[in-house]
Amino acid sequence: MLRGSKVGLRARHEDDIPVLRAELYDDVVNASRAEGGPWRPITPGSKDPRLVGDEQNQANVPFSVVELEGGTLVGAANLWGIDNHNRSAHIGLGLLPACRGKGYGTDVVAVLCHYGFIVRGLQRLQIETLSDNTAMLRSAERNGFVREGVLRSSAWVMGEFLDEVLLGLLAQEWKPDSQG
Numbered sequence: 001m002l003r004g005s006k007v008g009l010r011a012r013h014e015d016d017i018p019v020l021r022a023e024l025y026d027d028v029v030n031a032s033r034a035e036g037g038p039w040r041p042i043t044p045g046s047k048d049p050r051l052v053g054d055e056q057n058q059a060n061v062p063f064s065v066v067e068l069e070g071g072t073l074v075g076a077a078n079l080w081g082i083d084n085h086n087r088s089a090h091i092g093l094g095l096l097p098a099c100r101g102k103g104y105g106t107d108v109v110a111v112l113c114h115y116g117f118i119v120r121g122l123q124r125l126q127i128e129t130l131s132d133n134t135a136m137l138r139s140a141e142r143n144g145f146v147r148e149g150v151l152r153s154s155a156w157v158m159g160e161f162l163d164e165v166l167l168g169l170l171a172q173e174w175k176p177d178s179q180g
């Protein structure tokens, strides 16, 4: 398991799946805002890669996020679009509604930076998020990510086009344990 100060990132367990499906992926608004694609219902027992992962897909590493104290599931995170030539990847995360606003998101980004830069030897990590997603923007910026641009009207979300912000962090800029 990868450990932050509050949360750990471990493999997906069977018991996590119904909780993540009900609380993250069945929520039409949350899924539409977070996923960059149209919401579709997930059939219980399906092998949807968002829930069960796809071990053939080396470019995507899915994690379940748990509280270090007690091990309770609090969300899902992944390093995706891993490009071993350009040594870059993207960060994605979603926390269960009751677990937001407690500093866990900031800690998850820190752990994914450790995984990307130290474990995987990457050079650049990137995050795309809606421009009104203050919690995601702050979680990224607290870890040193800088805003590199605004993708105007790039996301179709629940009936309207919204802007996305592109944030990047380079290995040489990253300060472990900063979150300042």
Ligand SMILES: CC(C)(COP(=O)(O)OP(=O)(O)OC[C@H]1O[C@@H](n2cnc3c(N)ncnc32)[C@H](O)[C@@H]1OP(=O)(O)O)[C@@H](O)C(=O)NCCC(=O)NCCS
Pocket (backbone or CB within 6 Å): 030, 033, 034, 092, 093, 094, 095, 096, 099, 100, 101, 102, 103, 104, 105, 106, 107, 128, 129, 130, 133, 134, 135, 136, 138, 139, 142
């Ligand atoms: C985005 C998300 C992962 C952030 O994690 P979090 O644990 O809620 O965020 P934190 O508690 O670490 O807070 C980070 C910062 O955002 C601020 N913040 C938290 N929730 C906020 C809210 N609802 N509105 C405004 N600011 C908020 C915190 O005060 C903190 O600011 P600071 O660094 O200036 O002190 C989480 O809210 C989430 O899962 N949201 C739904 C899914 C999603 O949007 N995923 C990202 C898709 S790109």
